[in-house]
Amino acid sequence: MKKLTLLLSFLLTTLLCTAQKDKVYSSLDEALKNPDDVYILSLSDKKLTRLPEVVVKFTNLASLDLSGNRLTELPTGLTQLTHLTELDLRDNKFNTLPEVVTQLTGLSELDFSSNNCSVLPSSLANLQNLKILYLNNNKFSSLPEAIIKLSSLNELYLYGNLLTSLPEGIGNLTKLTELGAGGNMLFFLPESIVKLTQLRYLTLPYNKFATLQDNVTRLPALEVLDMNSNKLTVLPATINRLSNLKELYLEANKLTSLPESLTALSELSVVNIKGNNGLKISASLKAFLEDIKL
16 A cells, blocks of 8 residues: 555656646746746747846746747846757847857757848857757848758748758758748759758748759658749659658649659649649649549
């Protein structure tokens, strides 16, 4: 009986600890009552122009949401949050990433979307544990050099910037599984993209691609390819190399035909070819597409 009581007590303690770690605090006053118990703090949409220094008292903090404020800088004391793994800074007034963020080397996820940023500090490369990076809706005209040094990155999102190209160094990010760069001015991809052998999602809608390059068809793990609203006139016959492709989005391009090799993609379950007004397809392709959700 004593052993059973001890076991039940242990399980109850474990459940309480887990519940505590999952609790989201949205009030500083409440959080400050038991600062050691605060693991997730959300101060989003508080109209903050500066971050209160008391935040450094939450020494166990793992996730900090500061989105939707008016911040232009962060206190240097933030480096005391050595357990911080997730930081959300989207929709603020930053002109560049605060240097203190680059010293939070435990970060695995950083959202810096919707700021007024066109450059990033070279010290961003310090974040070698970073796995997910959001830089959507900023003013980047080129990919900051520091990003291609983030060798642990799994997901990189660059939607709604001013990018005209991606650097050859993108091939260094060999752990990437998702790359999103829609809403830019891209018209080609570097040859080094073939090194992204783990890439499963490639989304490039609302760019200026006139052709789907051969190097894209040499991404063996690719499952989703989104090329909606580009200027594509043709698809390469080598698209049949994408044997794991499940979803293909080609809406609102200038396609006039599709290659017969498309029928070799046995995993394909979604194809969107709407808005290609001059598109003509063969009887065999039509039969193939009838079995797929259009």
